[in-house]
Amino acid sequence: MxxxxxxxxxxxxxxxxxxxxxxxxxxxxxxxxxxxxxxxxxxxxxxxxxxxxxxxxxxxxxxxxxxxxxxxxxxxxxxxxxxxxxxxxxxxxxxxxxxxxxxxxxxxxxLPSNVVSSAHVLAKVANLLDVRDTELSSFLVAVADLSLRKTAVEEKRAKVQQESKVLLEYTRKAIARLTYLKRTLSQLEDDIAPCEAQMENWKTNLAIMESKERQYLQEYGYYKAVLNRVGYTPEISHGVLVEMAEHKKDLEKKTKPILDTLRSYQDLPPDKALAALAIEDKKRQYAAAEKYLEDVLQSALASSE
Structure with missing residues:
Protein backbone atom coordinates (compact mmCIF):
# COMPACT_ATOMS: atom_id res chain seq x y z
CA MET A 1 0.00 0.00 0.00
CA LEU A 111 -50.42 -15.19 30.93
CA PRO A 112 -53.65 -15.24 28.90
CA SER A 113 -53.50 -13.88 25.38
CA ASN A 114 -55.74 -10.91 26.17
CA VAL A 115 -53.45 -9.89 29.03
CA VAL A 116 -50.43 -10.12 26.73
CA SER A 117 -52.24 -8.05 24.12
CA SER A 118 -53.19 -5.48 26.74
CA ALA A 119 -49.60 -5.37 27.94
CA HIS A 120 -48.38 -4.83 24.39
CA VAL A 121 -50.93 -2.07 23.88
CA LEU A 122 -49.92 -0.51 27.21
CA ALA A 123 -46.25 -0.67 26.16
CA LYS A 124 -47.01 0.93 22.80
CA VAL A 125 -48.99 3.69 24.50
CA ALA A 126 -46.16 4.22 26.97
CA ASN A 127 -43.66 4.43 24.12
CA LEU A 128 -45.96 6.79 22.28
CA LEU A 129 -46.38 9.00 25.34
CA ASP A 130 -42.68 8.63 26.23
CA VAL A 131 -43.27 7.48 29.83
CA ARG A 132 -41.03 5.13 31.75
CA ASP A 133 -43.57 3.70 34.22
CA THR A 134 -47.21 2.63 34.31
CA GLU A 135 -48.36 5.08 36.96
CA LEU A 136 -51.64 6.80 36.21
CA SER A 137 -50.15 10.18 37.05
CA SER A 138 -47.40 9.66 34.48
CA PHE A 139 -50.00 8.81 31.83
CA LEU A 140 -52.09 11.85 32.79
CA VAL A 141 -49.07 14.12 32.64
CA ALA A 142 -48.06 12.64 29.29
CA VAL A 143 -51.61 12.98 27.94
CA ALA A 144 -51.77 16.58 29.16
CA ASP A 145 -48.43 17.31 27.51
CA LEU A 146 -49.66 15.63 24.33
CA SER A 147 -52.84 17.75 24.47
CA LEU A 148 -50.77 20.89 24.88
CA ARG A 149 -48.62 19.91 21.92
CA LYS A 150 -51.76 19.12 19.93
CA THR A 151 -53.17 22.55 20.77
CA ALA A 152 -49.91 24.19 19.76
CA VAL A 153 -49.88 22.22 16.52
CA GLU A 154 -53.50 23.23 15.83
CA GLU A 155 -52.65 26.85 16.49
CA LYS A 156 -49.66 26.61 14.17
CA ARG A 157 -51.84 24.87 11.61
CA ALA A 158 -54.48 27.61 11.83
CA LYS A 159 -51.73 30.24 11.49
CA VAL A 160 -50.25 28.43 8.52
CA GLN A 161 -53.70 28.13 6.93
CA GLN A 162 -54.26 31.86 7.42
CA GLU A 163 -50.86 32.61 5.92
CA SER A 164 -51.68 30.21 3.08
CA LYS A 165 -54.90 32.11 2.42
CA VAL A 166 -53.01 35.39 2.37
CA LEU A 167 -50.39 33.93 0.06
CA LEU A 168 -53.13 32.48 -2.13
CA GLU A 169 -54.77 35.90 -2.35
CA TYR A 170 -51.41 37.46 -3.19
CA THR A 171 -50.88 34.77 -5.80
CA ARG A 172 -54.27 35.45 -7.36
CA LYS A 173 -53.55 39.16 -7.49
CA ALA A 174 -50.13 38.48 -8.95
CA ILE A 175 -51.67 36.22 -11.61
CA ALA A 176 -54.26 38.89 -12.42
CA ARG A 177 -51.54 41.52 -12.70
CA LEU A 178 -49.42 39.19 -14.80
CA THR A 179 -52.38 38.60 -17.12
CA TYR A 180 -52.96 42.35 -17.37
CA LEU A 181 -49.28 42.95 -18.08
CA LYS A 182 -49.26 40.25 -20.75
CA ARG A 183 -52.33 41.78 -22.37
CA THR A 184 -50.74 45.23 -22.20
CA LEU A 185 -47.54 43.84 -23.68
CA SER A 186 -49.49 42.25 -26.50
CA GLN A 187 -51.25 45.55 -27.21
CA LEU A 188 -47.94 47.39 -27.17
CA GLU A 189 -46.45 44.85 -29.54
CA ASP A 190 -49.44 45.34 -31.84
CA ASP A 191 -48.93 49.11 -31.67
CA ILE A 192 -45.25 48.88 -32.58
CA ALA A 193 -45.80 48.85 -36.36
CA PRO A 194 -48.20 51.88 -36.45
CA CYS A 195 -45.98 53.79 -34.05
CA GLU A 196 -42.92 53.07 -36.14
CA ALA A 197 -44.76 54.26 -39.24
CA GLN A 198 -45.84 57.41 -37.38
CA MET A 199 -42.26 57.98 -36.21
CA GLU A 200 -41.00 57.65 -39.76
CA ASN A 201 -43.60 60.18 -40.85
CA TRP A 202 -42.53 62.51 -38.05
CA LYS A 203 -38.89 62.09 -39.08
CA THR A 204 -39.78 63.00 -42.67
CA ASN A 205 -41.78 66.03 -41.52
CA LEU A 206 -38.96 67.04 -39.21
CA ALA A 207 -36.49 66.91 -42.07
CA ILE A 208 -38.85 69.06 -44.18
CA MET A 209 -39.30 71.52 -41.32
CA GLU A 210 -35.54 71.76 -40.83
CA SER A 211 -35.15 72.47 -44.56
CA LYS A 212 -37.91 75.12 -44.36
CA GLU A 213 -36.27 76.59 -41.28
CA ARG A 214 -32.96 76.98 -43.11
CA GLN A 215 -34.80 78.51 -46.08
CA TYR A 216 -36.71 80.95 -43.85
CA LEU A 217 -33.51 81.91 -42.05
CA GLN A 218 -31.85 82.64 -45.38
CA GLU A 219 -34.85 84.70 -46.52
CA TYR A 220 -34.90 86.51 -43.18
CA GLY A 221 -31.24 87.38 -43.57
CA TYR A 222 -31.83 88.57 -47.14
CA TYR A 223 -34.81 90.77 -46.21
CA LYS A 224 -32.94 92.11 -43.19
CA ALA A 225 -30.04 93.09 -45.44
CA VAL A 226 -32.50 94.76 -47.86
CA LEU A 227 -34.09 96.74 -45.02
CA ASN A 228 -30.68 97.82 -43.73
CA ARG A 229 -29.72 98.86 -47.24
CA VAL A 230 -32.84 101.05 -47.70
CA GLY A 231 -32.35 102.62 -44.24
CA TYR A 232 -35.18 100.92 -42.39
CA THR A 233 -35.16 101.42 -38.64
CA PRO A 234 -37.38 99.84 -35.95
CA GLU A 235 -38.93 103.30 -35.34
CA ILE A 236 -40.61 103.14 -38.77
CA SER A 237 -43.34 100.74 -37.79
CA HIS A 238 -46.54 99.89 -39.61
CA GLY A 239 -48.59 102.15 -37.37
CA VAL A 240 -46.32 105.12 -38.06
CA LEU A 241 -46.50 104.51 -41.80
CA VAL A 242 -50.31 104.27 -41.69
CA GLU A 243 -50.51 107.50 -39.72
CA MET A 244 -48.18 109.23 -42.18
CA ALA A 245 -50.26 107.94 -45.10
CA GLU A 246 -53.40 109.40 -43.49
CA HIS A 247 -51.66 112.76 -43.01
CA LYS A 248 -50.53 112.59 -46.61
CA LYS A 249 -54.11 112.08 -47.73
CA ASP A 250 -55.20 115.07 -45.64
CA LEU A 251 -52.46 117.22 -47.17
CA GLU A 252 -53.42 116.08 -50.66
CA LYS A 253 -57.00 117.09 -49.95
CA LYS A 254 -55.82 120.48 -48.73
CA THR A 255 -53.41 121.05 -51.63
CA LYS A 256 -55.83 119.86 -54.30
CA PRO A 257 -57.76 123.22 -54.43
CA ILE A 258 -54.47 125.03 -54.67
CA LEU A 259 -53.34 122.83 -57.54
CA ASP A 260 -56.69 123.32 -59.27
CA THR A 261 -56.32 127.08 -58.87
CA LEU A 262 -52.78 126.87 -60.29
CA ARG A 263 -54.02 124.87 -63.23
CA SER A 264 -56.75 127.50 -63.82
CA TYR A 265 -54.04 130.13 -63.87
CA GLN A 266 -52.36 128.32 -66.71
CA ASP A 267 -55.37 129.13 -68.92
CA LEU A 268 -55.09 132.90 -68.26
CA PRO A 269 -53.22 135.21 -70.61
CA PRO A 270 -49.64 135.71 -69.51
CA ASP A 271 -49.23 138.56 -67.07
CA LYS A 272 -45.75 138.54 -65.73
CA ALA A 273 -46.40 140.61 -62.62
CA LEU A 274 -49.55 138.78 -61.62
CA ALA A 275 -47.98 135.46 -62.45
CA ALA A 276 -44.98 136.30 -60.29
CA LEU A 277 -47.24 137.27 -57.39
CA ALA A 278 -49.31 134.14 -57.82
CA ILE A 279 -46.20 132.00 -57.98
CA GLU A 280 -44.76 133.57 -54.84
CA ASP A 281 -48.08 133.07 -53.06
CA LYS A 282 -48.22 129.42 -54.09
CA LYS A 283 -44.57 128.93 -53.07
CA ARG A 284 -45.41 130.27 -49.62
CA GLN A 285 -48.42 127.99 -49.40
CA TYR A 286 -46.38 125.05 -50.60
CA ALA A 287 -43.60 125.80 -48.10
CA ALA A 288 -46.18 126.07 -45.32
CA ALA A 289 -47.65 122.73 -46.38
CA GLU A 290 -44.20 121.10 -46.40
CA LYS A 291 -43.43 122.52 -42.97
CA TYR A 292 -46.75 121.23 -41.68
CA LEU A 293 -46.04 117.76 -43.13
CA GLU A 294 -42.58 117.77 -41.56
CA ASP A 295 -44.03 118.78 -38.18
CA VAL A 296 -46.62 116.00 -38.42
CA LEU A 297 -43.94 113.41 -39.25
CA GLN A 298 -41.73 114.57 -36.39
CA SER A 299 -44.63 114.41 -33.93
CA ALA A 300 -45.57 110.91 -35.19
CA LEU A 301 -42.00 109.69 -34.78
CA ALA A 302 -41.77 111.22 -31.32
CA SER A 303 -45.06 109.58 -30.22
CA SER A 304 -43.90 106.15 -31.52
CA GLU A 305 -40.69 106.41 -29.45
Missing part, protein backbone atom coordinates in the same frame (compact mmCIF):
# COMPACT_ATOMS: atom_id res chain seq x y z
CA UNK A 2 2.82 2.37 0.90
CA UNK A 3 4.45 1.55 -2.40
CA UNK A 4 1.35 2.65 -4.25
CA UNK A 5 1.01 5.90 -2.32
CA UNK A 6 4.60 7.05 -2.12
CA UNK A 7 6.36 5.27 -4.99
CA UNK A 8 8.60 2.29 -5.36
CA UNK A 9 11.15 3.17 -2.63
CA UNK A 10 9.88 4.38 0.80
CA UNK A 11 13.33 5.51 1.93
CA UNK A 12 13.79 7.55 -1.23
CA UNK A 13 10.34 9.02 -0.75
CA UNK A 14 11.21 9.94 2.84
CA UNK A 15 14.40 11.70 1.76
CA UNK A 16 12.64 13.53 -1.05
CA UNK A 17 9.83 14.52 1.30
CA UNK A 18 12.31 15.83 3.85
CA UNK A 19 14.13 17.86 1.22
CA UNK A 20 10.89 19.24 -0.17
CA UNK A 21 9.73 20.13 3.35
CA UNK A 22 12.88 22.16 3.84
CA UNK A 23 12.49 24.04 0.55
CA UNK A 24 8.72 24.41 0.26
CA UNK A 25 7.57 24.41 3.88
CA UNK A 26 6.17 20.84 3.99
CA UNK A 27 5.63 19.24 7.40
CA UNK A 28 6.98 15.66 7.38
CA UNK A 29 4.91 14.67 10.40
CA UNK A 30 1.75 16.00 8.79
CA UNK A 31 2.54 14.13 5.58
CA UNK A 32 3.07 10.88 7.47
CA UNK A 33 -0.20 11.36 9.34
CA UNK A 34 -2.04 11.97 6.08
CA UNK A 35 -0.47 8.87 4.50
CA UNK A 36 -1.39 6.72 7.49
CA UNK A 37 -4.96 8.01 7.48
CA UNK A 38 -5.38 7.44 3.73
CA UNK A 39 -3.97 3.92 4.04
CA UNK A 40 -6.36 3.06 6.88
CA UNK A 41 -9.36 4.43 5.06
CA UNK A 42 -8.69 2.69 1.76
CA UNK A 43 -7.72 -0.56 3.51
CA UNK A 44 -11.06 -0.50 5.29
CA UNK A 45 -12.87 -0.72 1.92
CA UNK A 46 -10.35 -3.07 0.32
CA UNK A 47 -8.88 -0.60 -2.16
CA UNK A 48 -5.48 0.85 -2.90
CA UNK A 49 -4.62 4.49 -2.34
CA UNK A 50 -4.49 6.23 -5.74
CA UNK A 51 -1.39 8.09 -6.88
CA UNK A 52 -1.48 11.89 -6.58
CA UNK A 53 0.97 14.74 -6.16
CA UNK A 54 1.75 15.94 -2.65
CA UNK A 55 1.46 19.71 -2.62
CA UNK A 56 1.19 22.08 0.35
CA UNK A 57 -2.42 22.76 -0.45
CA UNK A 58 -3.41 19.09 -0.87
CA UNK A 59 -1.57 18.07 2.31
CA UNK A 60 -3.23 20.89 4.27
CA UNK A 61 -6.73 19.96 3.01
CA UNK A 62 -6.18 16.23 3.58
CA UNK A 63 -4.81 16.86 7.07
CA UNK A 64 -7.83 18.97 7.89
CA UNK A 65 -10.19 16.24 6.62
CA UNK A 66 -8.22 13.55 8.48
CA UNK A 67 -8.35 15.51 11.74
CA UNK A 68 -12.09 16.06 11.40
CA UNK A 69 -12.67 12.41 10.45
CA UNK A 70 -10.67 11.14 13.43
CA UNK A 71 -12.52 13.45 15.80
CA UNK A 72 -15.89 12.26 14.51
CA UNK A 73 -14.75 8.64 14.63
CA UNK A 74 -13.75 9.02 18.28
CA UNK A 75 -17.04 10.73 19.11
CA UNK A 76 -19.05 8.01 17.35
CA UNK A 77 -17.03 5.32 19.16
CA UNK A 78 -17.82 6.95 22.50
CA UNK A 79 -21.53 7.14 21.64
CA UNK A 80 -21.55 3.54 20.38
CA UNK A 81 -19.87 2.31 23.59
CA UNK A 82 -22.44 4.21 25.63
CA UNK A 83 -25.29 2.66 23.64
CA UNK A 84 -23.78 -0.82 24.04
CA UNK A 85 -23.42 -0.29 27.77
CA UNK A 86 -27.01 0.91 28.06
CA UNK A 87 -28.22 -2.05 25.98
CA UNK A 88 -26.37 -4.46 28.28
CA UNK A 89 -27.91 -2.75 31.31
CA UNK A 90 -31.38 -2.93 29.75
CA UNK A 91 -30.89 -6.62 28.94
CA UNK A 92 -29.77 -7.42 32.46
CA UNK A 93 -32.67 -5.46 33.89
CA UNK A 94 -35.09 -7.25 31.56
CA UNK A 95 -33.68 -10.61 32.64
CA UNK A 96 -34.05 -9.65 36.29
CA UNK A 97 -37.64 -8.50 35.76
CA UNK A 98 -38.37 -11.71 33.82
CA UNK A 99 -37.03 -13.78 36.74
CA UNK A 100 -39.18 -11.84 39.19
CA UNK A 101 -42.30 -12.30 37.03
CA UNK A 102 -41.61 -16.00 36.60
CA UNK A 103 -41.10 -16.40 40.37
CA UNK A 104 -44.54 -14.93 41.08
CA UNK A 105 -46.17 -16.83 38.21
CA UNK A 106 -46.55 -13.88 35.86
CA UNK A 107 -44.33 -15.10 33.07
CA UNK A 108 -45.41 -14.08 29.55
CA UNK A 109 -45.94 -17.72 28.55
CA UNK A 110 -48.34 -18.32 31.46
Missing amino acids: SDIVGGPDPSAITSVTAESSKTTGFDANRISEVKAWLTSQFDAVGKDVPDFEYTPRSIAELHKIATLSQAKTQASAIVANDYRQKAAEYRSQAARIREILESVGLAQES
Whole structure:
Protein backbone atom coordinates (compact mmCIF):
# COMPACT_ATOMS: atom_id res chain seq x y z
CA MET A 1 0.00 0.00 0.00
CA SER A 2 2.82 2.37 0.90
CA ASP A 3 4.45 1.55 -2.40
CA ILE A 4 1.35 2.65 -4.25
CA VAL A 5 1.01 5.90 -2.32
CA GLY A 6 4.60 7.05 -2.12
CA GLY A 7 6.36 5.27 -4.99
CA PRO A 8 8.60 2.29 -5.36
CA ASP A 9 11.15 3.17 -2.63
CA PRO A 10 9.88 4.38 0.80
CA SER A 11 13.33 5.51 1.93
CA ALA A 12 13.79 7.55 -1.23
CA ILE A 13 10.34 9.02 -0.75
CA THR A 14 11.21 9.94 2.84
CA SER A 15 14.40 11.70 1.76
CA VAL A 16 12.64 13.53 -1.05
CA THR A 17 9.83 14.52 1.30
CA ALA A 18 12.31 15.83 3.85
CA GLU A 19 14.13 17.86 1.22
CA SER A 20 10.89 19.24 -0.17
CA SER A 21 9.73 20.13 3.35
CA LYS A 22 12.88 22.16 3.84
CA THR A 23 12.49 24.04 0.55
CA THR A 24 8.72 24.41 0.26
CA GLY A 25 7.57 24.41 3.88
CA PHE A 26 6.17 20.84 3.99
CA ASP A 27 5.63 19.24 7.40
CA ALA A 28 6.98 15.66 7.38
CA ASN A 29 4.91 14.67 10.40
CA ARG A 30 1.75 16.00 8.79
CA ILE A 31 2.54 14.13 5.58
CA SER A 32 3.07 10.88 7.47
CA GLU A 33 -0.20 11.36 9.34
CA VAL A 34 -2.04 11.97 6.08
CA LYS A 35 -0.47 8.87 4.50
CA ALA A 36 -1.39 6.72 7.49
CA TRP A 37 -4.96 8.01 7.48
CA LEU A 38 -5.38 7.44 3.73
CA THR A 39 -3.97 3.92 4.04
CA SER A 40 -6.36 3.06 6.88
CA GLN A 41 -9.36 4.43 5.06
CA PHE A 42 -8.69 2.69 1.76
CA ASP A 43 -7.72 -0.56 3.51
CA ALA A 44 -11.06 -0.50 5.29
CA VAL A 45 -12.87 -0.72 1.92
CA GLY A 46 -10.35 -3.07 0.32
CA LYS A 47 -8.88 -0.60 -2.16
CA ASP A 48 -5.48 0.85 -2.90
CA VAL A 49 -4.62 4.49 -2.34
CA PRO A 50 -4.49 6.23 -5.74
CA ASP A 51 -1.39 8.09 -6.88
CA PHE A 52 -1.48 11.89 -6.58
CA GLU A 53 0.97 14.74 -6.16
CA TYR A 54 1.75 15.94 -2.65
CA THR A 55 1.46 19.71 -2.62
CA PRO A 56 1.19 22.08 0.35
CA ARG A 57 -2.42 22.76 -0.45
CA SER A 58 -3.41 19.09 -0.87
CA ILE A 59 -1.57 18.07 2.31
CA ALA A 60 -3.23 20.89 4.27
CA GLU A 61 -6.73 19.96 3.01
CA LEU A 62 -6.18 16.23 3.58
CA HIS A 63 -4.81 16.86 7.07
CA LYS A 64 -7.83 18.97 7.89
CA ILE A 65 -10.19 16.24 6.62
CA ALA A 66 -8.22 13.55 8.48
CA THR A 67 -8.35 15.51 11.74
CA LEU A 68 -12.09 16.06 11.40
CA SER A 69 -12.67 12.41 10.45
CA GLN A 70 -10.67 11.14 13.43
CA ALA A 71 -12.52 13.45 15.80
CA LYS A 72 -15.89 12.26 14.51
CA THR A 73 -14.75 8.64 14.63
CA GLN A 74 -13.75 9.02 18.28
CA ALA A 75 -17.04 10.73 19.11
CA SER A 76 -19.05 8.01 17.35
CA ALA A 77 -17.03 5.32 19.16
CA ILE A 78 -17.82 6.95 22.50
CA VAL A 79 -21.53 7.14 21.64
CA ALA A 80 -21.55 3.54 20.38
CA ASN A 81 -19.87 2.31 23.59
CA ASP A 82 -22.44 4.21 25.63
CA TYR A 83 -25.29 2.66 23.64
CA ARG A 84 -23.78 -0.82 24.04
CA GLN A 85 -23.42 -0.29 27.77
CA LYS A 86 -27.01 0.91 28.06
CA ALA A 87 -28.22 -2.05 25.98
CA ALA A 88 -26.37 -4.46 28.28
CA GLU A 89 -27.91 -2.75 31.31
CA TYR A 90 -31.38 -2.93 29.75
CA ARG A 91 -30.89 -6.62 28.94
CA SER A 92 -29.77 -7.42 32.46
CA GLN A 93 -32.67 -5.46 33.89
CA ALA A 94 -35.09 -7.25 31.56
CA ALA A 95 -33.68 -10.61 32.64
CA ARG A 96 -34.05 -9.65 36.29
CA ILE A 97 -37.64 -8.50 35.76
CA ARG A 98 -38.37 -11.71 33.82
CA GLU A 99 -37.03 -13.78 36.74
CA ILE A 100 -39.18 -11.84 39.19
CA LEU A 101 -42.30 -12.30 37.03
CA GLU A 102 -41.61 -16.00 36.60
CA SER A 103 -41.10 -16.40 40.37
CA VAL A 104 -44.54 -14.93 41.08
CA GLY A 105 -46.17 -16.83 38.21
CA LEU A 106 -46.55 -13.88 35.86
CA ALA A 107 -44.33 -15.10 33.07
CA GLN A 108 -45.41 -14.08 29.55
CA GLU A 109 -45.94 -17.72 28.55
CA SER A 110 -48.34 -18.32 31.46
CA LEU A 111 -50.42 -15.19 30.93
CA PRO A 112 -53.65 -15.24 28.90
CA SER A 113 -53.50 -13.88 25.38
CA ASN A 114 -55.74 -10.91 26.17
CA VAL A 115 -53.45 -9.89 29.03
CA VAL A 116 -50.43 -10.12 26.73
CA SER A 117 -52.24 -8.05 24.12
CA SER A 118 -53.19 -5.48 26.74
CA ALA A 119 -49.60 -5.37 27.94
CA HIS A 120 -48.38 -4.83 24.39
CA VAL A 121 -50.93 -2.07 23.88
CA LEU A 122 -49.92 -0.51 27.21
CA ALA A 123 -46.25 -0.67 26.16
CA LYS A 124 -47.01 0.93 22.80
CA VAL A 125 -48.99 3.69 24.50
CA ALA A 126 -46.16 4.22 26.97
CA ASN A 127 -43.66 4.43 24.12
CA LEU A 128 -45.96 6.79 22.28
CA LEU A 129 -46.38 9.00 25.34
CA ASP A 130 -42.68 8.63 26.23
CA VAL A 131 -43.27 7.48 29.83
CA ARG A 132 -41.03 5.13 31.75
CA ASP A 133 -43.57 3.70 34.22
CA THR A 134 -47.21 2.63 34.31
CA GLU A 135 -48.36 5.08 36.96
CA LEU A 136 -51.64 6.80 36.21
CA SER A 137 -50.15 10.18 37.05
CA SER A 138 -47.40 9.66 34.48
CA PHE A 139 -50.00 8.81 31.83
CA LEU A 140 -52.09 11.85 32.79
CA VAL A 141 -49.07 14.12 32.64
CA ALA A 142 -48.06 12.64 29.29
CA VAL A 143 -51.61 12.98 27.94
CA ALA A 144 -51.77 16.58 29.16
CA ASP A 145 -48.43 17.31 27.51
CA LEU A 146 -49.66 15.63 24.33
CA SER A 147 -52.84 17.75 24.47
CA LEU A 148 -50.77 20.89 24.88
CA ARG A 149 -48.62 19.91 21.92
CA LYS A 150 -51.76 19.12 19.93
CA THR A 151 -53.17 22.55 20.77
CA ALA A 152 -49.91 24.19 19.76
CA VAL A 153 -49.88 22.22 16.52
CA GLU A 154 -53.50 23.23 15.83
CA GLU A 155 -52.65 26.85 16.49
CA LYS A 156 -49.66 26.61 14.17
CA ARG A 157 -51.84 24.87 11.61
CA ALA A 158 -54.48 27.61 11.83
CA LYS A 159 -51.73 30.24 11.49
CA VAL A 160 -50.25 28.43 8.52
CA GLN A 161 -53.70 28.13 6.93
CA GLN A 162 -54.26 31.86 7.42
CA GLU A 163 -50.86 32.61 5.92
CA SER A 164 -51.68 30.21 3.08
CA LYS A 165 -54.90 32.11 2.42
CA VAL A 166 -53.01 35.39 2.37
CA LEU A 167 -50.39 33.93 0.06
CA LEU A 168 -53.13 32.48 -2.13
CA GLU A 169 -54.77 35.90 -2.35
CA TYR A 170 -51.41 37.46 -3.19
CA THR A 171 -50.88 34.77 -5.80
CA ARG A 172 -54.27 35.45 -7.36
CA LYS A 173 -53.55 39.16 -7.49
CA ALA A 174 -50.13 38.48 -8.95
CA ILE A 175 -51.67 36.22 -11.61
CA ALA A 176 -54.26 38.89 -12.42
CA ARG A 177 -51.54 41.52 -12.70
CA LEU A 178 -49.42 39.19 -14.80
CA THR A 179 -52.38 38.60 -17.12
CA TYR A 180 -52.96 42.35 -17.37
CA LEU A 181 -49.28 42.95 -18.08
CA LYS A 182 -49.26 40.25 -20.75
CA ARG A 183 -52.33 41.78 -22.37
CA THR A 184 -50.74 45.23 -22.20
CA LEU A 185 -47.54 43.84 -23.68
CA SER A 186 -49.49 42.25 -26.50
CA GLN A 187 -51.25 45.55 -27.21
CA LEU A 188 -47.94 47.39 -27.17
CA GLU A 189 -46.45 44.85 -29.54
CA ASP A 190 -49.44 45.34 -31.84
CA ASP A 191 -48.93 49.11 -31.67
CA ILE A 192 -45.25 48.88 -32.58
CA ALA A 193 -45.80 48.85 -36.36
CA PRO A 194 -48.20 51.88 -36.45
CA CYS A 195 -45.98 53.79 -34.05
CA GLU A 196 -42.92 53.07 -36.14
CA ALA A 197 -44.76 54.26 -39.24
CA GLN A 198 -45.84 57.41 -37.38
CA MET A 199 -42.26 57.98 -36.21
CA GLU A 200 -41.00 57.65 -39.76
CA ASN A 201 -43.60 60.18 -40.85
CA TRP A 202 -42.53 62.51 -38.05
CA LYS A 203 -38.89 62.09 -39.08
CA THR A 204 -39.78 63.00 -42.67
CA ASN A 205 -41.78 66.03 -41.52
CA LEU A 206 -38.96 67.04 -39.21
CA ALA A 207 -36.49 66.91 -42.07
CA ILE A 208 -38.85 69.06 -44.18
CA MET A 209 -39.30 71.52 -41.32
CA GLU A 210 -35.54 71.76 -40.83
CA SER A 211 -35.15 72.47 -44.56
CA LYS A 212 -37.91 75.12 -44.36
CA GLU A 213 -36.27 76.59 -41.28
CA ARG A 214 -32.96 76.98 -43.11
CA GLN A 215 -34.80 78.51 -46.08
CA TYR A 216 -36.71 80.95 -43.85
CA LEU A 217 -33.51 81.91 -42.05
CA GLN A 218 -31.85 82.64 -45.38
CA GLU A 219 -34.85 84.70 -46.52
CA TYR A 220 -34.90 86.51 -43.18
CA GLY A 221 -31.24 87.38 -43.57
CA TYR A 222 -31.83 88.57 -47.14
CA TYR A 223 -34.81 90.77 -46.21
CA LYS A 224 -32.94 92.11 -43.19
CA ALA A 225 -30.04 93.09 -45.44
CA VAL A 226 -32.50 94.76 -47.86
CA LEU A 227 -34.09 96.74 -45.02
CA ASN A 228 -30.68 97.82 -43.73
CA ARG A 229 -29.72 98.86 -47.24
CA VAL A 230 -32.84 101.05 -47.70
CA GLY A 231 -32.35 102.62 -44.24
CA TYR A 232 -35.18 100.92 -42.39
CA THR A 233 -35.16 101.42 -38.64
CA PRO A 234 -37.38 99.84 -35.95
CA GLU A 235 -38.93 103.30 -35.34
CA ILE A 236 -40.61 103.14 -38.77
CA SER A 237 -43.34 100.74 -37.79
CA HIS A 238 -46.54 99.89 -39.61
CA GLY A 239 -48.59 102.15 -37.37
CA VAL A 240 -46.32 105.12 -38.06
CA LEU A 241 -46.50 104.51 -41.80
CA VAL A 242 -50.31 104.27 -41.69
CA GLU A 243 -50.51 107.50 -39.72
CA MET A 244 -48.18 109.23 -42.18
CA ALA A 245 -50.26 107.94 -45.10
CA GLU A 246 -53.40 109.40 -43.49
CA HIS A 247 -51.66 112.76 -43.01
CA LYS A 248 -50.53 112.59 -46.61
CA LYS A 249 -54.11 112.08 -47.73
CA ASP A 250 -55.20 115.07 -45.64
CA LEU A 251 -52.46 117.22 -47.17
CA GLU A 252 -53.42 116.08 -50.66
CA LYS A 253 -57.00 117.09 -49.95
CA LYS A 254 -55.82 120.48 -48.73
CA THR A 255 -53.41 121.05 -51.63
CA LYS A 256 -55.83 119.86 -54.30
CA PRO A 257 -57.76 123.22 -54.43
CA ILE A 258 -54.47 125.03 -54.67
CA LEU A 259 -53.34 122.83 -57.54
CA ASP A 260 -56.69 123.32 -59.27
CA THR A 261 -56.32 127.08 -58.87
CA LEU A 262 -52.78 126.87 -60.29
CA ARG A 263 -54.02 124.87 -63.23
CA SER A 264 -56.75 127.50 -63.82
CA TYR A 265 -54.04 130.13 -63.87
CA GLN A 266 -52.36 128.32 -66.71
CA ASP A 267 -55.37 129.13 -68.92
CA LEU A 268 -55.09 132.90 -68.26
CA PRO A 269 -53.22 135.21 -70.61
CA PRO A 270 -49.64 135.71 -69.51
CA ASP A 271 -49.23 138.56 -67.07
CA LYS A 272 -45.75 138.54 -65.73
CA ALA A 273 -46.40 140.61 -62.62
CA LEU A 274 -49.55 138.78 -61.62
CA ALA A 275 -47.98 135.46 -62.45
CA ALA A 276 -44.98 136.30 -60.29
CA LEU A 277 -47.24 137.27 -57.39
CA ALA A 278 -49.31 134.14 -57.82
CA ILE A 279 -46.20 132.00 -57.98
CA GLU A 280 -44.76 133.57 -54.84
CA ASP A 281 -48.08 133.07 -53.06
CA LYS A 282 -48.22 129.42 -54.09
CA LYS A 283 -44.57 128.93 -53.07
CA ARG A 284 -45.41 130.27 -49.62
CA GLN A 285 -48.42 127.99 -49.40
CA TYR A 286 -46.38 125.05 -50.60
CA ALA A 287 -43.60 125.80 -48.10
CA ALA A 288 -46.18 126.07 -45.32
CA ALA A 289 -47.65 122.73 -46.38
CA GLU A 290 -44.20 121.10 -46.40
CA LYS A 291 -43.43 122.52 -42.97
CA TYR A 292 -46.75 121.23 -41.68
CA LEU A 293 -46.04 117.76 -43.13
CA GLU A 294 -42.58 117.77 -41.56
CA ASP A 295 -44.03 118.78 -38.18
CA VAL A 296 -46.62 116.00 -38.42
CA LEU A 297 -43.94 113.41 -39.25
CA GLN A 298 -41.73 114.57 -36.39
CA SER A 299 -44.63 114.41 -33.93
CA ALA A 300 -45.57 110.91 -35.19
CA LEU A 301 -42.00 109.69 -34.78
CA ALA A 302 -41.77 111.22 -31.32
CA SER A 303 -45.06 109.58 -30.22
CA SER A 304 -43.90 106.15 -31.52
CA GLU A 305 -40.69 106.41 -29.45
